[in-house]
Amino acid sequence: MTERQWKPLAGVDRDCFACGTENPHGLKMRFESNGEQLRSFLTVRPRFRGWSNLVHGGILSTMLDEMMSWTAIHLTERFILTKGMNVAFKKPVRVGTPLSLNGYITERLSERKARVVAEIRDEEGEVCASSEGEFVLFTMEEFGAMGIMAEEELETMAAAMG
Numbered sequence: 178m179t180e181r182q183w184k185p186l187a188g189v190d191r192d193c194f195a196c197g198t199e200n201p202h203g204l205k206m207r208f209e210s211n212g213e214q215l216r217s218f219l220t221v222r223p224r225f226r227g228w229s230n231l232v233h234g235g236i237l238s239t240m241l242d243e244m245m246s247w248t249a250i251h252l253t254e255r256f257i258l259t260k261g262m263n264v265a266f267k268k269p270v271r272v273g274t275p276l277s278l279n280g281y282i283t284e285r286l287s288e289r290k291a292r293v294v295a296e297i298r299d300e301e302g303e304v305c306a307s308s309e310g311e312f313v314l315f316t317m318e319e320f321g322a323m324g325i326m327a328e329e330e331l332e333t334m335a336a337a338m339g
């Protein structure tokens with residue numbers, strides 16, 4: 178069986194703390210999709226440390242939330258909000274070391290909701306942190322009605338989904 182091809186996804190929100198291409202203070206995460214899962218590769222800079230040389234747990238949680246969010250957006254082609262997430266920190270993660278993340282949908286709970294998992298692995302492929310989150314899914318019209326983003330932004334984002 179041939180492995181599905183990984184394709185880079187466009188970063189459309191320039192100022193997002195996690196994925197913004199222009200945010201000088203952010204993580205600048207990038208994503209790829211093979212249509213079934215998403216993945217991301219990242220080396221966390223020392224500025225995001227907490228205890229000594231360890232990546233701060235809040236930063237790891239942000240990375241997991243972002244991984245799950247992009248997964249939900251691209252695999253359902255809907256706008257999303259994180260309703261809740263649980264995180265397990267399994268192994269310390271050091272700043273300056275290459276990490277890989279992956280995300281996938283475990284359950285489409287309803288037309289409106291999906292359960293998503295994300296994992297952070299070290300260079301040896303061991304899972305250092307993982308999360309499970311519940312995501313509420315919205316159409317562009319519903320998301321627009323919530324006043325979260327401007328009309329032009331909504332359309333740019335909708336065009337980049339899938």
Ligand SMILES: CCCCCCCCCCCCCC(=O)SCCNC(=O)CCNC(=O)[C@H](O)C(C)(C)COP(=O)(O)OP(=O)(O)OC[C@H]1O[C@@H](n2cnc3c(N)ncnc32)[C@H](O)[C@@H]1OP(=O)(O)O
Nearest residue numbers: 189190242243246250258259260289313319323334337338
């Ligand atoms: C494309 C390119 C990618 C770009 C990536 C860009 C960056 C992305 C970055 C992402 C960054 C990271 C992401 C973040 O960090 S997102 C930021 C963190 N999360 C939040 O701020 C969420 C705050 N919470 C809420 O707004 C509510 O609690 C939500 C909406 C989550 C649930 O609400 P509620 O507690 O009420 O839920 P329920 O379980 O009782 O469900 C009730 C029902 O109502 C439906 N419902 C609820 N509200 C609305 C609504 N306004 N219009 C239409 N329908 C609505 C709902 O679907 C359900 O439908 P049904 O099940 O009955 O059918």
